[in-house]
Amino acid sequence: MSRVTIYRILVIAAAIGILELLCLIGTIDRITMQAPHLIARDLAAILVAGKLNGAIAKTLTNASVAFVLALTVGIATAVAIHGYRALRETLDPLFATYYAIPVFGFYPLLIILLGLGDAPQIMIAFMLGVVAVIVNTLNGLDRVPNVLKKTARIHGMGRLDLAFTVTLPYAAPHVLTGVKLAVAYSLIGIVGAEFIMSRGGMGYEISFAFTNFDNATMYPLIVLILLVSITANTLLSLWEKMLLTRRGYS
Amino acid sequence: MPDVHVSMRGIEKTFPASGGGREVHALGPIDLELHRGEFFAIVGPSGCGKSTLLELIAGLAEASAGVVQFEGREIRGEIADRVGVVFQEDACFPWLSVAENVAFGLRKANLPAADKARRVDEALGIMGLQDFARHYPAQLSGGMRQRVCIARTLITEPRLILLDEPFGALDQQTRLLMGEEVLRLWRQTKATVFLITHALDEAAMLADRIAVMSARPGRLIDIVETGWPADRDSRIIERVEFGTITSRLWRSLRAESLKAGGRPADRA
Ligand SMILES: Nc1ncnc2c1ncn2[C@@H]1O[C@H](COP(=O)(O)OP(=O)(O)OP(=O)(O)O)[C@@H](O)[C@H]1O
Ligand SMILES: [Mg+2]
Numbered sequence: 001m002s003r004v005t006i007y008r009i010l011v012i013a014a015a016i017g018i019l020e021l022l023c024l025i026g027t028i029d030r031i032t033m034q035a036p037h038l039i040a041r042d043l044a045a046i047l048v049a050g051k052l053n054g055a056i057a058k059t060l061t062n063a064s065v066a067f068v069l070a071l072t073v074g075i076a077t078a079v080a081i082h083g084y085r086a087l088r089e090t091l092d093p094l095f096a097t098y099y100a101i102p103v104f105g106f107y108p109l110l111i112i113l114l115g116l117g118d119a120p121q122i123m124i125a126f127m128l129g130v131v132a133v134i135v136n137t138l139n140g141l142d143r144v145p146n147v148l149k150k151t152a153r154i155h156g157m158g159r160l161d162l163a164f165t166v167t168l169p170y171a172a173p174h175v176l177t178g179v180k181l182a183v184a185y186s187l188i189g190i191v192g193a194e195f196i197m198s199r200g201g202m203g204y205e206i207s208f209a210f211t212n213f214d215n216a217t218m219y220p221l222i223v224l225i226l227l228v229s230i231t232a233n234t235l236l237s238l239w240e241k242m243l244l245t246r247r248g249y250s
Numbered sequence: 251m252p253d254v255h256v257s258m259r260g261i262e263k264t265f266p267a268s269g270g271g272r273e274v275h276a277l278g279p280i281d282l283e284l285h286r287g288e289f290f291a292i293v294g295p296s297g298c299g300k301s302t303l304l305e306l307i308a309g310l311a312e313a314s315a316g317v318v319q320f321e322g323r324e325i326r327g328e329i330a331d332r333v334g335v336v337f338q339e340d341a342c343f344p345w346l347s348v349a350e351n352v353a354f355g356l357r358k359a360n361l362p363a364a365d366k367a368r369r370v371d372e373a374l375g376i377m378g379l380q381d382f383a384r385h386y387p388a389q390l391s392g393g394m395r396q397r398v399c400i401a402r403t404l405i406t407e408p409r410l411i412l413l414d415e416p417f418g419a420l421d422q423q424t425r426l427l428m429g430e431e432v433l434r435l436w437r438q439t440k441a442t443v444f445l446i447t448h449a450l451d452e453a454a455m456l457a458d459r460i461a462v463m464s465a466r467p468g469r470l471i472d473i474v475e476t477g478w479p480a481d482r483d484s485r486i487i488e489r490v491e492f493g494t495i496t497s498r499l500w501r502s503l504r505a506e507s508l509k510a511g512g513r514p515a516d517r518a
Pocket of ligand 2: 300301302338414
């Protein structure tokens, strides 16, 4: 383990330790927050009892669907528009200002259009993630050296072959940056939408627990969301690191 | 009459104006025939259109005027079968291992996997890369990466091999040795070789015929026949004729190189 990794673990452990201490001596009262060890115990209890499994499954499934949609639509769009300069220059301002748009503002409209089921939530999460995938994929595709494309042509590759065997693999580290953002945005989108208006899911359960002063449910669920997001991100970062090491960046 | 493998008649290439600049007349007119099985080299000042000419022969670009024929069929911006190219720039795929890079050459070939694997092993062996099959390009030297590209080209068994300054980035000793390897491969495969180089000694040592190109727009200003035996190697540079050939090349090229460098010939 590198020194930096040890420092990072120490920082996190210290933060949890301080929180634990503040809760134990009563600086943070029980109604505001439970001590970290109680949160861990409650989380284990919730998972073992399984009464929130449905909510957890709903959130993670919807986030996965939104993520896969953002990924496939994003990559396909990037590959399709990559070669068209005028089109890209037209779309550039949209991409550049996209994340200034509060997408959640459209949620009521999406509910009207798509109904009160999972669809508008998935749509929100998809809309949040897709442009990050497009922009990062385009960025990677722009960097593919011409000589690699020529090599592919010399070996008889058509446009689709070229994308799958040369340009996308070359752009993979950049695409992965988009993928990491899409994972985060999918979770944000789904949980956020569940918070605002929904009949289930982790966001709904958190907000329900909040209005009922049910800390034994609220904090464990928040921690669970954190764990899911951090785990996904760590795995992707490891993959990214492997790709980059192979290419001589380390 | 020698057997004509590639013929170019009235070839010209003009790049359209872009970014407010003027159009670039890069090349031509050029008339040239490559004979089947010969080792042909081309030398010329930087920017005279050598790579452009190679792309026209390869079918990677279309001529603005004139006709290119390979094995009697016109090439017009589409890639002919059995033409191999080793580019000036590093063309290894950085995410593929050496063996996978070489196997890329057979991707479109309709062969059983076992045959492909055997041919990859063979090509790696020929290029002295067998111990590096699982390495990635980033772990190799520039010379070894260029060998990977040569192996990837060889594995397709091309009848015409186009080499664009393949040893440009290598040191002198490595270049001489790589030159010997290319000669050996040329004898083994009986392919026609078209080599672009800026090194006169390299051209003089390797080729049967050497064309000298003018500054841009590139035209052929001289063609030198070396008359070397087919089983030559780098020791040929000790011969007197070698000196005669290089000095003739240099005489033709000197004025052109000065033009390309932007200085008037008479004052240099
Ligand atoms: N796509 C392009 N658009 C515009 N001009 C181009 C293009 N490709 C090449 N040129 C121009 O055509 C000329 C010939 O280029 P080319 O690359 O063929 O030269 P070269 O002889 O291979 O040079 P070098 O020895 O440096 O490799 C150059 O002046 C170059 O700027
Ligand atoms: Mg060139």
